[in-house]
Amino acid sequence: MHSIAVVNQKGGVGKTTVALGIAEAASASGLRVLVVDLDPQANASSGLGVWNVTPSIDDVMSEAKAGAAISAICKSKWPSDGPQPDLIPGSHLLANREPLLASDPVGAQDRLKLALAGVAHDLIVIDCPPSLGLLSINGLFAADSAVIVTEPAAWAADGVDLMHSTVERVAGRLGTPELSGIVINRVGRTKDNRFWCEQMEDRFGGLLLPQIHLRAAIAEASGQSTALRSLGKRPGAQEAILQFDSLWLELSRQIRDGKRNSDHLATMQTSVPSTIDD
Numbered sequence: 310m311h312s313i314a315v316v317n318q319k320g321g322v323g324k325t326t327v328a329l330g331i332a333e334a335a336s337a338s339g340l341r342v343l344v345v346d347l348d349p350q351a352n353a354s355s356g357l358g359v360w361n362v363t364p365s366i367d368d369v370m371s372e373a374k375a376g377a378a379i380s381a382i383c384k385s386k387w388p389s390d391g392p393q394p395d396l397i398p399g400s401h402l403l404a405n406r407e408p409l410l411a412s413d414p415v416g417a418q419d420r421l422k423l424a425l426a427g428v429a430h431d432l433i434v435i436d437c438p439p440s441l442g443l444l445s446i447n448g449l450f451a452a453d454s455a456v457i458v459t460e461p462a463a464w465a466a467d468g469v470d471l472m473h474s475t476v477e478r479v480a481g482r483l484g485t486p487e488l489s490g491i492v493i494n495r496v497g498r499t500k501d502n503r504f505w506c507e508q509m510e511d512r513f514g515g516l517l518l519p520q521i522h523l524r525a526a527i528a529e530a531s532g533q534s535t536a537l538r539s540l541g542k543r544p545g546a547q548e549a550i551l552q553f554d555s556l557w558l559e560l561s562r563q564i565r566d567g568k569r570n571s572d573h574l575a576t577m578q579t580s581v582p583s584t585i586d587d
């Protein structure tokens with residue numbers, strides 16, 4: 310089993326989208342995948358077609374109990390002819406859980422890690438909330454590796470630095486998570502996007518993972534609570550599938566080899582292409 314936390318303290322950069330894209334790609338490759346919706350907005354659950362289900366992640370986080378997550382696992386509602394990751398459903402009640410967690414002197418940071426003990430899935434993808442609070446910290450404590458999602462925009466790199474140092478602080482105590490790298494998401498074909506992608510390349514170089522382009526098909530899949538593979542011949546869907554597959558290929562290579570290989574990453578294509586479908 311391997312667990313990946315998808316993080317950034319900023320909202321709207323594509324954490325949930327990338328978490329579900331990784332889950333879809335890994336599921337399609339034959340792995341048993343569990344998505345943990347750790348954001349009170351519960352967008353990962355909506356994206357998987359699941360609303361207001363109990364027990365939820367809030368119930369899981371309500372007590373410090375080994376294996377508490379297992380009884381909260383439910384099936385996604387993605388079409389049965391495609392990939393179907395399992396889910397620990399989100400809940401807006403989680404917003405009230407964070408201050409309560411802070412009053413636990415022993416288990417404030419590792420309650421999720423404890424709860425996931427004994428989960429038998431091959432891959433756990435933890436979709437973290439847009440904050441550096443205790444929920445995200447629980448996500449990092451429970452993760453073997455972390456993926457930072459960002460976008461090609463002004464000041465985004467500063468946010469990535471902050472998240473990177475948080476990942477390193479946790480890893481300094483636990484030994485994990487290892488930073489898998491940084492995904493630039495919503496890459497469009499504007500000059501501005503190209504400029505900020507170049508800035509990211511200068512600043513983060515070998516830490517950059519395969520990027521994800523801005524495509525209507527991606528927003529459509531999440532809006533329809535379905536997998537990209539279920540969009541049929543929708544323009545851009547196939548390209549989006551290929552990009553998430555490349556991202557998952559790199560992440561799975563890192564998991565297999567046990568480490569990030571900067572030389573390998575440096576040779577990967579990370580620049581903005583001249584054309585982007587739809």
Ligand SMILES: Nc1ncnc2c1ncn2[C@@H]1O[C@H](COP(=O)(O)OP(=O)(O)O)[C@@H](O)[C@H]1O
Nearest residue numbers: 320321322323324325326495522523524527528
């Ligand atoms: N690559 C992309 N192409 C098109 N739309 C995207 C892309 N990534 C994210 N979106 C859309 O942007 C919005 C915010 O993405 P989301 O994954 O919810 O961000 P976060 O989880 O960081 O808050 C959603 O409506 C989503 O569908």
Ligand SMILES: [Mg+2]
Nearest residue numbers: 324325348352
């Ligand atoms: Mg989200």
